Amino acid sequence: MDTQNFFTSHICILFIIFTNLANHALSVNQKFQDCAPHACGKGPNISYPFWIRNEQESICGYPSFDITCNEQNPVLKISNDEYIIKDIFYSNHSLLVANAAAYRDACPTPLHNVSLDRTLFSLGMYLSNFFIVYNCTSLPQYPTYELDCASSDTLHSFAFSHEEASSETCQSLVDVPVDMRFGVNSTSLSQMNYTEILKTGFLLDWTAPNCSNCEQSGGRCGFDNSEFVCFCQDRAHHKTCDDGNSVGKFLIII
Known part of the structure; x- marks a missing residue:
């Protein structure tokens, strides 16, 4: 050669x-x-394991941890329900979320319990249960938050925070977790309206x-x-x- x-x-x-x-x-x-941290409106900075759909590549986050930036709010979809991310605590792998319906609907009415993929998320600590019942034939004797927009002349829908309360006369019950940190307690809950309680949100721990x-x-x-x-x-x-x-x-x- x-x-x-x-x-x-x-x-x-x-x-x-x-x-x-x-x-x-x-x-x-x-x-x-x-994959630099991204901002979405006034929400927390978004970085791994989360990534913003339509703004970042999926390689910047962990599978199924994609979020959307909707009306200046970071939104995480869990079991077809949308939750606004209020805060993210990267050091202990947790985030504070609230049902997006509480921010956009005049009468937010969650229709089922929070359903989580346990391989990705789990409910955090310091939670209290807030109950919503629909289509009840009678009103209880204890204090409640009546949902006029989800009631009729003969059936009543309302929310309450009494663990001993009964829902025997109702067609369905939804258990909404409420974060009990940052000064939130049973007394402060009793002074909030229904929508404010939903906006309090709850803590999720993630696995990644x-x-x-x-x-x-x-x-x-x-x-x-x-x-x-x-x-x-x-x-x-x-x-x-x-x-x-x-x-x-x-x-x-x-």
Whole structure:
């Protein structure tokens, strides 16, 4: 083989390889930029494990943790119900949510209990139960929040916070969790109206791979090809930016 042609062909091969490497590095660096924390209105900053649909790529968050930015509010959909994210506590993997119907409907009427995918979310601590009953044939003797918009001349719907209350004369009962931190207690609940209680919201704990080590090393967490990834300024790593294990290394043999 002609020596000049040999070196020319090798130079071309090396050029292609290094061009691919450069493009790969640039694309990963772009992912680091794309997965920067995002804001949605006046809500909390959104970052891993959450990602904003139509604004970020799904690789920036954990599967099923996508949210939408709706009317300047971050909204999380759980079992086809929408919940406004009031706050996110990244350090202990929890978030405070409230039924979105309480913010947009004149008469919010949750029709079923909160249904959670236990592999993703679980109810947090410090919760109290707030009950809503529909189509009751009689009114109770204890204080309630009557829902005139969901009642008729013969059937009554109302809400209450009495655990000993009976719903035997009603067609359905919905249990709404209410967060009891930040000064909220049975006395303050009794002074709120029905919609204010729903807006109090409740705490959810989430389950997703921990991001703290990646973040402490200067990276941003993501999830690509069903695997946790730490996006760094130079490239993607498996765990942290200084672990020396990059994603998608090339082997060059000359």
